[in-house]
Amino acid sequence: MTQGAERHEFQAEVKQLLDLMVHSLYSDKDIFLRELVSNASDALDKRRFEQVARPELADAAALEIHLAVDAAARTLTISDNGIGMSKEEVVKNIGTIARSGTKEFLAQLKAAAATDAPGLIGQFGVGFYSAFMVADRITLVTRKAGTDGATRWESTGDGTYTIEDAERPSAGTSITLHLKAADPEHGLHDYATESMLATIVKRYSDFVGYPIRMAKADGELGEPLNSQKAIWDRPKAEVTEQEYKDFYRHVSHDWTDPLRSIPVRMEGTFEAYALLFLPEKAPFDLYSPEMKRGLQLYVKRVFVMDECKELLPTHLRFVRGVVDAHDLSLNVSREILQKDRQIQLIKKQLVKKVLGALDEMKRDKPDDYRTFWTAFGPVLKEGLAGWDTQDKDKLLDLVVTHSTKQPDGLVSFADYVGRMKEGQDAIYYLTGASKDAVARSPLLERFAKAGHEVLLFSDPIDELWLENAPRFGDKPLVSIARGDIKLGSDEEQQAEEAKRDERKAELADLLIAMRAALQEDVKDVRLSTRLTTSPSCLVADADDMTPRMQRMMAQLGHAVPAVKPVLEINGDHALIGKLRVLHLEHKDDPRIGWCARVLLGQAQLADAGEVAAPEAYNQAVAELMLRAV
Ligand code: ADP
Numbered sequence: 001m002t003q004g005a006e007r008h009e010f011q012a013e014v015k016q017l018l019d020l021m022v023h024s025l026y027s028d029k030d031i032f033l034r035e036l037v038s039n040a041s042d043a044l045d046k047r048r049f050e051q052v053a054r055p056e057l058a059d060a061a062a063l064e065i066h067l068a069v070d071a072a073a074r075t076l077t078i079s080d081n082g083i084g085m086s087k088e089e090v091v092k093n094i095g096t097i098a099r100s101g102t103k104e105f106l107a108q109l110k111a112a113a114a115t116d117a118p119g120l121i122g123q124f125g126v127g128f129y130s131a132f133m134v135a136d137r138i139t140l141v142t143r144k145a146g147t148d149g150a151t152r153w154e155s156t157g158d159g160t161y162t163i164e165d166a167e168r169p170s171a172g173t174s175i176t177l178h179l180k181a182a183d184p185e186h187g188l189h190d191y192a193t194e195s196m197l198a199t200i201v202k203r204y205s206d207f208v209g210y211p212i213r214m215a216k217a218d219g220e221l222g223e224p225l226n227s228q229k230a231i232w233d234r235p236k237a238e239v240t241e242q243e244y245k246d247f248y249r250h251v252s253h254d255w256t257d258p259l260r261s262i263p264v265r266m267e268g269t270f271e272a273y274a275l276l277f278l279p280e281k282a283p284f285d286l287y288s289p290e291m292k293r294g295l296q297l298y299v300k301r302v303f304v305m306d307e308c309k310e311l312l313p314t315h316l317r318f319v320r321g322v323v324d325a326h327d328l329s330l331n332v333s334r335e336i337l338q339k340d341r342q343i344q345l346i347k348k349q350l351v352k353k354v355l356g357a358l359d360e361m362k363r364d365k366p367d368d369y370r371t372f373w374t375a376f377g378p379v380l381k382e383g384l385a386g387w388d389t390q391d392k393d394k395l396l397d398l399v400v401t402h403s404t405k406q407p408d409g410l411v412s413f414a415d416y417v418g419r420m421k422e423g424q425d426a427i428y429y430l431t432g433a434s435k436d437a438v439a440r441s442p443l444l445e446r447f448a449k450a451g452h453e454v455l456l457f458s459d460p461i462d463e464l465w466l467e468n469a470p471r472f473g474d475k476p477l478v479s480i481a482r483g484d485i486k487l488g489s490d491e492e493q494q495a496e497e498a499k500r501d502e503r504k505a506e507l508a509d510l511l512i513a514m515r516a517a518l519q520e521d522v523k524d525v526r527l528s529t530r531l532t533t534s535p536s537c538l539v540a541d542a543d544d545m546t547p548r549m550q551r552m553m554a555q556l557g558h559a560v561p562a563v564k565p566v567l568e569i570n571g572d573h574a575l576i577g578k579l580r581v582l583h584l585e586h587k588d589d590p591r592i593g594w595c596a597r598v599l600l601g602q603a604q605l606a607d608a609g610e611v612a613a614p615e616a617y618n619q620a621v622a623e624l625m626l627r628a629v
Pocket of ligand 1: 094
């Protein structure tokens with residue numbers, strides 16, 4: 001530490017990340033170079049873009065990335081003449097991680113088996129810090145374009161770093177890695193060897209849009225190590241799958257391969273190219289408002305904007321990639337983008353292509369589609385819940401879920417309709433808190449007996465979009481958890497109703513007594529048409545919100561009108577028969593109230609996995625046990 005240098009502590013989260021890097025979990029340590037080159041390329045993009053508005057920022061030298069090796073000192077320096085950083089920016093960008101969810105992410109990372117860790121790290125994009133996998137000390141000298149002073153930052157990857165004023169002849173950033181001893185057995189190559197660096201650059205950074213050159217000790221520059229081809233405007237036939245994959249890693253900072261690459265050409269009234277990717281895994285912050293989302297926007301190969309959200313709707317926020325719109329102005333701002341007609345047209349095309357690719361995947365590659373759906377299904381369904389979504393029919397075609405016929409498989413609406421029983425005119429579904437809870441719900445009993453398949457939904461978003469009562473083709477979607485459900489032929493229904501009327505008459509007094517006992521908690525106690533084996537279940541009245549929907553709205557902070565559920569009783573259950581007799585003989589026997597309480601509790605347990613009033617429930621159970629032993 002030289003005089004005038006200040007020592008700073010890393011933010012706690014960064015310390016943990018550094019710790020993970022130093023004791024690297026990742027076997028392929030070569031990727032540190034891709035990360036640093038990618039940062040350099042971003043910095044050059046920013047400078048090139050800034051120059052449009054502020055020509056005085058232009059550098060005399062061409063925008064490039066240079067690698068310099070000092071074999072004797074065992075250092076590798078990566079320099080760029082990009083935008084550079086001010087001192088404050090260094091502290092903010094290199095000392096902290098601003099994104100929320102970092103803590104949860106780190107906990108997840110710690111819990112994950114070492115084999116999963118690279119994937120998780122990839123979702124997070126540790127970028128710069130990955131250099132600590134190969135270096136035990138890193139020195140960064142940077143000067144922001146348009147300013148005179150420079151800043152020197154240094155750290156050994158322990159808990160602290162130092163920062164001080166420095167000199168740099170021109171704007172840009174140089175990062176010097178003091179390399180660890182090579183250890184090829186553990187994936188740590190000798191990065192002080194030029195041929196090794198050339199191979200890694202070719203492998204990971206070939207498409208980077210700026211020359212990457214070796215700077216020799218005598219100041220000579222070598223030939224570019226990368227071909228710099230913009231991959232998105234080359235015809236699909238000329239690009240290899242590997243090139244697409246490498247480019248994906250470059251734009252997404254993901255360490256895993258994409259599930260699909262989707263090249264898009266738009267030629268006609270306007271010219272634009274896009275290269276979109278469907279990732280394989282969900283990023284850890286997929287549901288955070290701060291998620292890094294959106295595409296990179298270029299205008300004729302000049303980088304204009306990162307995280308351009310205007311190009312895709314929110315329910316496709318998992319799509320990564322680039323769009324190069326040839327006819328846009330370089331000075332385009334976010335405000336202009338929102339109104340720009342061409343952007344709207346591009347967006348429409350991109351949505352069409354993505355949904356088309358998904359439809360194809362669903363048809364031809366069911367395993368891939370399952371991977372996709374597991375990661376992003378709930379996000380896609382947000383589109384069905386949104387009031388302004390176009391293409392709802394196409395989205396509905398893409399929905400798959402478990403069903404009573406295929407509890408572990410994934411069933412689409414088309415599959416379901418294709419095997420609907422004769423005379424069935426609605427698509428039956430049930431929503432619940434978890435896959436297991438819905439699969440075990442007593443509400444399914446009658447449907448199982450009648451041989452009707454029921455679609456099972458358990459993502460929180462399902463309540464929302466199904467609430468809009470969508471139709472699939474001419475078939476309405478009907479929740480089996482609300483209102484009256486009529487099953488079977490007209491005759492069967494009539495017979496059922498006659499039987500029910502009879503039971504109703506028998507049980508009328510008992511039901512009144514139970515209603516009186518539970519009046520605080522339920523809207524009504526009724527005879528059920530859905531149960532065969534369970535004694536009770538909870539349903540919503542035809543026009544009421546389901547109990548889960550109410551809970552969800554309350555969790556989201558909405559004032560929910562108190563809608564009580566309806567408790568349905570299985571008139572054929574032996575217990576109910578006994579209670580009827582008991583009620584006939586001893587109208588005021590307290591066991592009737594206790595049993596009613598327990599029946600309600602059981603119905604709540606089956607519905608939500610918890611009872612709403614545990615004290616009352618426990619007391620009723622205790623009283624009944626006292627009399628049973
Ligand atoms: P990410 O690239 O995912 O944002 P990094 O940890 O790799 O995360 O980098 C953090 C930030 O530091 C970058 O977003 C950028 O603002 C800044 N930075 C890193 N390298 C450079 C560079 N060579 N020139 C200018 N800024 C840089």
